[in-house]
Amino acid sequence: MAPSTPFLAVDLERMQANIARVADAATARGIALRPHVKTHKTIEIGRMQVAAGAHGLTVATVGEAEVFAAAGLDDLCIAYPLWIDADKAARLSALAARGAAISIGVDSVEGVQRLVHAGLAGRVAVRVEIDAGHHRSGCAPAAAGEVASAAMRAGVDVEGIFAFPGHAYAPDARAQAAIDEAEALTAAAASLRAEGIRPLVISGGSTPSFAASLELDSPVTELRPGVSVFGDAQQWELGAAEPEQIALTCHATVVSHAGGRLVLDAGSKALGPDRPAWATGNGRLLDHPDARIVQLSEHHAVVEMQAGGASQTSALPPLGSIVRAVPNHVCTAVNLVDELVVYDRGDDPVPAARWRVAARGRNS
Amino acid sequence: MAPSTPFLAVDLERMQANIARVADAATARGIALRPHVKTHKTIEIGRMQVAAGAHGLTVATVGEAEVFAAAGLDDLCIAYPLWIDADKAARLSALAARGAAISIGVDSVEGVQRLVHAGLAGRVAVRVEIDAGHHRSGCAPAAAGEVASAAMRAGVDVEGIFAFPGHAYAPDARAQAAIDEAEALTAAAASLRAEGIRPLVISGGSTPSFAASLELDSPVTELRPGVSVFGDAQQWELGAAEPEQIALTCHATVVSHAGGRLVLDAGSKALGPDRPAWATGNGRLLDHPDARIVQLSEHHAVVEMQAGGASQTSALPPLGSIVRAVPNHVCTAVNLVDELVVYDRGDDPVPAARWRVAARGRNS
Numbered sequence: 176m177a178p179s180t181p182f183l184a185v186d187l188e189r190m191q192a193n194i195a196r197v198a199d200a201a202t203a204r205g206i207a208l209r210p211h212v213k214t215h216k217t218i219e220i221g222r223m224q225v226a227a228g229a230h231g232l233t234v235a236t237v238g239e240a241e242v243f244a245a246a247g248l249d250d251l252c253i254a255y256p257l258w259i260d261a262d263k264a265a266r267l268s269a270l271a272a273r274g275a276a277i278s279i280g281v282d283s284v285e286g287v288q289r290l291v292h293a294g295l296a297g298r299v300a301v302r303v304e305i306d307a308g309h310h311r312s313g314c315a316p317a318a319a320g321e322v323a324s325a326a327m328r329a330g331v332d333v334e335g336i337f338a339f340p341g342h343a344y345a346p347d348a349r350a351q352a353a354i355d356e357a358e359a360l361t362a363a364a365a366s367l368r369a370e371g372i373r374p375l376v377i378s379g380g381s382t383p384s385f386a387a388s389l390e391l392d393s394p395v396t397e398l399r400p401g402v403s404v405f406g407d408a409q410q411w412e413l414g415a416a417e418p419e420q421i422a423l424t425c426h427a428t429v430v431s432h433a434g435g436r437l438v439l440d441a442g443s444k445a446l447g448p449d450r451p452a453w454a455t456g457n458g459r460l461l462d463h464p465d466a467r468i469v470q471l472s473e474h475h476a477v478v479e480m481q482a483g484g485a486s487q488t489s490a491l492p493p494l495g496s497i498v499r500a501v502p503n504h505v506c507t508a509v510n511l512v513d514e515l516v517v518y519d520r521g522d523d524p525v526p527a528a529r530w531r532v533a534a535r536g537r538n539s
Numbered sequence: 540m541a542p543s544t545p546f547l548a549v550d551l552e553r554m555q556a557n558i559a560r561v562a563d564a565a566t567a568r569g570i571a572l573r574p575h576v577k578t579h580k581t582i583e584i585g586r587m588q589v590a591a592g593a594h595g596l597t598v599a600t601v602g603e604a605e606v607f608a609a610a611g612l613d614d615l616c617i618a619y620p621l622w623i624d625a626d627k628a629a630r631l632s633a634l635a636a637r638g639a640a641i642s643i644g645v646d647s648v649e650g651v652q653r654l655v656h657a658g659l660a661g662r663v664a665v666r667v668e669i670d671a672g673h674h675r676s677g678c679a680p681a682a683a684g685e686v687a688s689a690a691m692r693a694g695v696d697v698e699g700i701f702a703f704p705g706h707a708y709a710p711d712a713r714a715q716a717a718i719d720e721a722e723a724l725t726a727a728a729a730s731l732r733a734e735g736i737r738p739l740v741i742s743g744g745s746t747p748s749f750a751a752s753l754e755l756d757s758p759v760t761e762l763r764p765g766v767s768v769f770g771d772a773q774q775w776e777l778g779a780a781e782p783e784q785i786a787l788t789c790h791a792t793v794v795s796h797a798g799g800r801l802v803l804d805a806g807s808k809a810l811g812p813d814r815p816a817w818a819t820g821n822g823r824l825l826d827h828p829d830a831r832i833v834q835l836s837e838h839h840a841v842v843e844m845q846a847g848g849a850s851q852t853s854a855l856p857p858l859g860s861i862v863r864a865v866p867n868h869v870c871t872a873v874n875l876v877d878e879l880v881v882y883d884r885g886d887d888p889v890p891a892a893r894w895r896v897a898a899r900g901r902n903s
Contacts, residue, residue: 324552539546
């Protein structure tokens with residue numbers, strides 16, 4: 176039986192098609208795939224990604240690495256410039272001791288020194304993070320050689336370099352972000368080579384820039400898309416996912432028709448509060464492409480069925496009916512729930528399984 | 540020992556002062572207090588609120604009601620227009636059978652009929668929800684009598700009416716929202732009386748409108764603030780909390796100085812992604828009032844220490860230092876974590892306790 180609303184539902188057929196499509200596209204270009212599991216945090220899905228050809232997985236935190244390694248998925252890149260405290264040093268050492276292949280991000284010489292001081296040289300490899308235009312973490316491309324060289328001299332294995340072109344998350348920005356990333360990684364690779372270091376892995380990618388990266392003359396040897404496994408309203412609006420590809424929705428009940436609008440029992444604690452300035456709403460309805468969530472509280476989504484506002488009550492999905500809401504950002508939505516309700520097909524009446532979101536909340 | 544960052548830390552001394560200040564202000568006006576526990580979802584804090592004089596608690600979902608009732612905190616208003624399915628009917632019946640005093644929201648005659656059809660008449664009471672200008676759920680004030688009358692005729696106990704003046708969440712909107720709420724509740728109460736029904740409880744309130752509501756000639760007999768127990772960056776910016784009153788922060792480590800800005804290891808999965816259009820950033824730093832989180836990813840907060848952007852690296856808190864970030868919206872931040880780390884005072888080096896966020900994720 177389906178649980179009481181709101182809950183997150185996976186359309187397994189669509190999700191498997193998404194996994195296969197991305198894996199096949201990378202393989203066809205000879206590019207390795209290392210999907211970011213922060214999106215789903217779920218062992219069953221990580222296994223499917225590896226079975227489809229991923230040569231390893233990407234995580235954001237030591238806690239996520241622990242969860243996936245414990246399930247045997249232990250070829251892991253922590254794509255984050257960790258600052259190693261005693262707790263994280265002990266946990267990374269334990270992962271290495273049990274045979275996990277772990278690489279972590281560094282974007283400064285100080286970060287390298289910290290890692291060495293913590294006794295992790297020879298236990299974990301590093302990848303130097305490059306700022307490719309998103310202006311978050313990451314060193315300038317020309318500084319990459321200095322960071323890599325500090326690591327090499329201290330006995331730390333340098334796997335290569337990575338970037339995240341997060342500035343692809345804006346209208347009409349996807350192709351340019353992929354170009355920016357290719358240029359930054361090219362410059363950073365040259366910076367390593369000038370220090371006599373060969374970057375074995377040159378890693379990039381995001382879901383919105385994925386297709387453009389495959390078309391470029393780019394140095395990338397590996398891509399790390401995350402959201403593509405499910406899709407979400409952001410990708411729909413950016414043109415990086417068709418609505419027919421969206422594989423995760425929030426099943427929500429219509430609890431009110433107040434003001435000629437739908438009020439759903441799924442709020443920001445079910446869908447996530449993400450709303451980039453360019454988004455057309457706080458989320459969408461999969462089966463009503465003109466509808467927009469125009470107001471979001473913790474347990475209420477107010478939906479206008481078409482631009483312009485209120486509708487006649489008779490034109491609204493009836494009170495008590497269940498609709499499928501598409502979160503703006505699926506990664507934060509999944510991180511709110513302890514389980515995903517899995518349907519073999521999206522229109523099945525009865526779920527086939529429930530999967531634990533095993534790495535939910537593992538922020539450190 | 541403190542856990543590895545990021546984690547949510549409670550300043551117990553400040554929180555207890557917040558609880559006492561709000562309780563004393565309501566008591567001085569003869570208004571009952573029923574704090575909304577969606578903010579903290581924590582049994583220990585609910586007990587402190589009742590000990591300080593709250594005559595019951597407010598929750599948003601059946602799941603939250605179950606958690607608090609199981610701990611003996613069982614005088615509960617579910618301030619939400621529930622649509623009763625079989626699962627929720629069984630769970631509400633079970634709560635009533637064990638002696639919990641439960642009232643639930645209704646904003647339509649159909650909602651009343653549904654409740655009656657589910658066999659809940661005589662087991663739970665209802666409160667009619669009124670739209671006081673936030674335009675979310677809630678019926679028009681003049682329609683309240685019809686809804687209440689439908690309930691009375693079906694043998695459902697009508698406790699009264701309630702509203703949530705959520706439009707107080709905007710600059711300079713707090714006083715007017717309180718006025719709007721008082722007017723809407725006055726009209727709704729008259730609508731009930733015209734049907735021969737006396738509203739025993741006339742309930743309102745939000746944290747930003749709380750102070751203004753106490754000053755008004757208002758019909759409210761009860762207020763339901765939630766956020767006031769902790770405060771957050773939204774309340775700070777709205778003028779509803781002083782920074783010295785903020786009792787919950789996210790302890791985060793500086794992991795990078797990329798681009799002359801701080802990069803913290805607390806992102807939207809630790810702070811929550813909420814950012815209303817009027818907010819000056821994605822969150823703030825408690826000990827650096829000029830600083831703003833200007834960019835937020837799932838595991839990164841990028842902070843500018845003052846308006847205008849980058850700083851000299853020497854002027855930034857050093858790499859590896861821990862800063863206290865203030866979430867924009869504390870309710871969604873708390874809902875991300877399984878425990879709160881409690882310090883007797885905010886500057887104590889060692890936590891005094893860890894409290895379980897017992898109702899985390901209880902959306903249904």
